[in-house]
Amino acid sequence: MKQLSCEDLLEIERLLLEGFVGKNIDEVLPVVSLYLRDKIGRISIAKKLGLPERSVRNIVDTMKKFDEHKISVLESLLNKINYSVIIHGKINATVYSGLDKNLLENITKRIVLFRDLLIIRLQDLARLYLIGVKIDKLVFPGVPGDIISREILDLDREVPANSLVVVWSGSYQSIRDDFLVMASLLAFCRQLLQS
Numbered sequence: 582m583k584q585l586s587c588e589d590l591l592e593i594e595r596l597l598l599e600g601f602v603g604k605n606i607d608e609v610l611p612v613v614s615l616y617l618r619d620k621i622g623r624i625s626i627a628k629k630l631g632l633p634e635r636s637v638r639n640i641v642d643t644m645k646k647f648d649e650h651k652i653s654v655l656e657s658l659l660n661k662i663n664y665s666v667i668i669h670g671k672i673n674a675t676v677y678s679g680l681d682k683n684l685l686e687n688i689t690k691r692i693v694l695f696r697d698l699l700i701i702r703l704q705d706l707a708r709l710y711l712i713g714v715k716i717d718k719l720v721f722p723g724v725p726g727d728i729i730s731r732e733i734l735d736l737d738r739e740v741p742a743n744s745l746v747v748v749w750s751g752s753y754q755s756i757r758d759d760f761l762v763m764a765s766l767l768a769f770c771r772q773l774l775q776s
Contacts, residue, residue: 584743585661586681587770593658594767600647601640606767607702608632611760612640617656629756664759667739670732673753677762678744682716684766685743687773689714692722694772699747699765703758708751715744 594606601609611630615621623641627634644652667674688695692712700706711733713721719737721729733748740746747762 583661584679584681585658585684587684587687587773589658589661589681590684590767590770591774593655594771596647596651596655600651601643604640607760607764608636609640610764610767611756612637613644613655614659614760614763615756616641616644617652618659631757662763666753666755667736669736669739672730672732672736672748674733674736674746674748675753675759675762676740676744676746677759677766678741680743680745680766682743684770685714685716685745688712688745688769689716689720689722691769691773695765695769698768698772699762702761702765702768705751708749708753709747710750711746711748713740713746713748715740715742715746717742719746 593610597606597609597613612626612632615626615629616623621629623637624634626632626641627637630637647655662677662679665676665678667676696709696712699712700709703709711721711724711729713719713736715737719734719740721733736746745762745766749758
């Protein structure tokens with residue numbers, strides 16, 4: 582299966598902006614993804630995301646007006662990324678696998694930009710501990726080796742190649758945080774395009 586690239590993320594954004602004029606992509610993306618990818622109904626989506634059911638219904642109803650090709654493309658692109666949680670001792674990490682090598686190399690080179698984009702969306706610096714990238718071997722760009730515990734390095738065995746790893750220091754709110762990471766990836770790609 583082809584992996585999720587910046588081009589894919591920007592195509593997701595383009596399709597959503599085209600169909601949801603004036604809407605916030607960070608709000609639309611999780612609803613559309615849960616509806617298309619996870620086949621979850623409106624009421625469940627509203628509960629999972631903590632959004633009013635009316636907002637979710639408006640987004641779903643707008644999306645249902647998309648032509649079949651656009652829905653198929655969105656579904657295909659959203660299915661390229663996988664999320665999984667690893668709890669290893671005291672370590673709580675989320676793994677986002679299925680990412681393109683070029684995207685991961687860019688994150689490695691510009692880790693501060695990606696971190697800042699994620700912190701802005703999380704609105705809480707204290708919740709984020711480390712961001713790792715695994716192309717062949719798990720690395721934590723910009724982090725001195727003596728800060729990384731043996732427990733964190735042991736994650737390498739459990740993380741598939743071509744993955745982004747977020748190690749949380751605070752509570753992890755599964756669905757909400759996964760989409761904040763996804764929105765941060767999208768914003769990162771947008772920044773790369775503009776530079």
